[in-house]
Amino acid sequence: YGMGNGNRLLKEVTKRIEKYLPTNGQLFHITADEFVVLFTQPTVAQEKVLSDQILALFRESPVEIGENSFDITFSIGTDRAKGMEIFIHAITASKEAKEYGGSQVVAFDASSKYMKNQREVLYWIKKVKSALIEDRFSTHYQPIIDNNNSSTKHYEVLCRMSEKDGTVLSADKFIASAVIAGFATRITRVVIDKSFKYFKDNNYLFSINITRNDLFEDFLEDFLLYKCDKYNISPARVFLEIVEDSVISNTPVIMTQIERLRQLGFHIAVDDFGSEHSMFSQMLRLHADFIKIDRSFIHDLVTNKAHRMVVENIVSFAKIAGVKTVAEHVESQALQELVKALGVDYSQGYYIGKPTSEIVPH
Numbered sequence: 450y451g452m453g454n455g456n457r458l459l460k461e462v463t464k465r466i467e468k469y470l471p472t473n474g475q476l477f478h479i480t481a482d483e484f485v486v487l488f489t490q491p492t493v494a495q496e497k498v499l500s501d502q503i504l505a506l507f508r509e510s511p512v513e514i515g516e517n518s519f520d521i522t523f524s525i526g527t528d529r530a531k532g533m534e535i536f537i538h539a540i541t542a543s544k545e546a547k548e549y550g551g552s553q554v555v556a557f558d559a560s561s562k563y564m565k566n567q568r569e570v571l572y573w574i575k576k577v578k579s580a581l582i583e584d585r586f587s588t589h590y591q592p593i594i595d596n597n598n599s600s601t602k603h604y605e606v607l608c609r610m611s612e613k614d615g616t617v618l619s620a621d622k623f624i625a626s627a628v629i630a631g632f633a634t635r636i637t638r639v640v641i642d643k644s645f646k647y648f649k650d651n652n653y654l655f656s657i658n659i660t661r662n663d664l665f666e667d668f669l670e671d672f673l674l675y676k677c678d679k680y681n682i683s684p685a686r687v688f689l690e691i692v693e694d695s696v697i698s699n700t701p702v703i704m705t706q707i708e709r710l711r712q713l714g715f716h717i718a719v720d721d722f723g724s725e726h727s728m729f730s731q732m733l734r735l736h737a738d739f740i741k742i743d744r745s746f747i748h749d750l751v752t753n754k755a756h757r758m759v760v761e762n763i764v765s766f767a768k769i770a771g772v773k774t775v776a777e778h779v780e781s782q783a784l785q786e787l788v789k790a791l792g793v794d795y796s797q798g799y800y801i802g803k804p805t806s807e808i809v810p811h
Contacts, residue, residue: 454514462512463476463484474486497527500523500525503525524544525543526542526543526554527542542555544563548563573625574626576612577610577626583613586608587608587643588806589606590647591604592604592797592802592808593795597794603655607804608624608640609804633662637657637659642676645676652686654686654687658692659690664703670706684713685715688738690718691719704735716738717739718737718775721744741774742763742774746763747798750788751784757791773794773795775793776797
């Protein structure tokens with residue numbers, strides 16, 4: 450609606466709050482959409498009373514700016530600490546309120562699930578940062594077999610982080626926190642370098658997971674070509690596994706980059722296919738070489754008829770489109786036999802082989 454209307458909206462919001470402000474309260478506008486109220490010697494539950502009044506005021510009466518009507522909601526956090534802590538606690542509580550949706554009031558509670566999650570994120574951020582500095586990230590390799598002849602010429606590269614005591618951790622422990630801290634692309638660069646260094650001495654194909662962050666930073670083309678040249682590896686041996694939601698977003702910078710990588714000879718695989726209820730037409734537009742069927746459809750395939758129908762439809766579509774399919778999370782002989790019977794081209798999972806730091810020929 451333009452900056453002018455935005456400023457008028459903020460002024461109107463300020464005026465309304467001031468009407469309800471008690472004599473022992475002061476109102477501050479601190480950022481674009483954040484306000485703070487400070488009480489001097491507040492009465493019992495005064496912050497909760499004022500919060501409820503503000504929510505009710507804006508819920509019952511939208512703000513009118515010109516011909517536009519705005520429904521305003523607030524995520525409100527409260528606390529009664531002293532000094533700077535009160536501000537930090539209230540901001541934290543307001544973020545927790547936002548997690549619950551609009552028009553919520555949350556009093557700061559250090560023992561809440563939200564606060565525990567925040568502390569856990571900070572814990573893993575520190576660990577990831579330390580591991581990057583000390584070069585404690587490594588690569589493991591999980592086999593992918595061809596269901597037509599049971600041969601293994603292809604491995605997925607999986608990221609691992611070692612603790613200082615030598616304990617090896619899988620990516621699901623730390624990757625979400627790494628993304629929040631902006632470390633995702635640094636980890637991808639490490640994984641690419643270590644995997645290229647490992648596969649230079651053999652002829653196996655290998656897959657590397659690529660994130661939205663990697664694609665948005667637009668470094669992959671030059672970085673991958675440099676590693677191909679350095680380690681004498683053809684792009685035809687490299688499969689770039691891109692999570693489905695990156696493709697479905699249809700962002701021009703992502704789609705253009707994927708197409709350039711494909712034209713350079715890198716194979717494109719869509720990971721977790723089916724998890725986002727994607728349009729098959731989007732897969733055709735991408736010209737993917739592989740589709741990795743989301744594990745949520747595979748793990749109970751033996752007993753779940755609905756998931757069996759989904760997999761059958763995906764396989765049928767893929768064959769028409771000339772795209773190879775991979776079943777992830779194959780954990781038993783019965784599941785492997787069913788996957789083969791449904792026409793899935795390749796299989797991956799603990800039944801086929803667990804990730805290891807060294808490749809064991811199959």
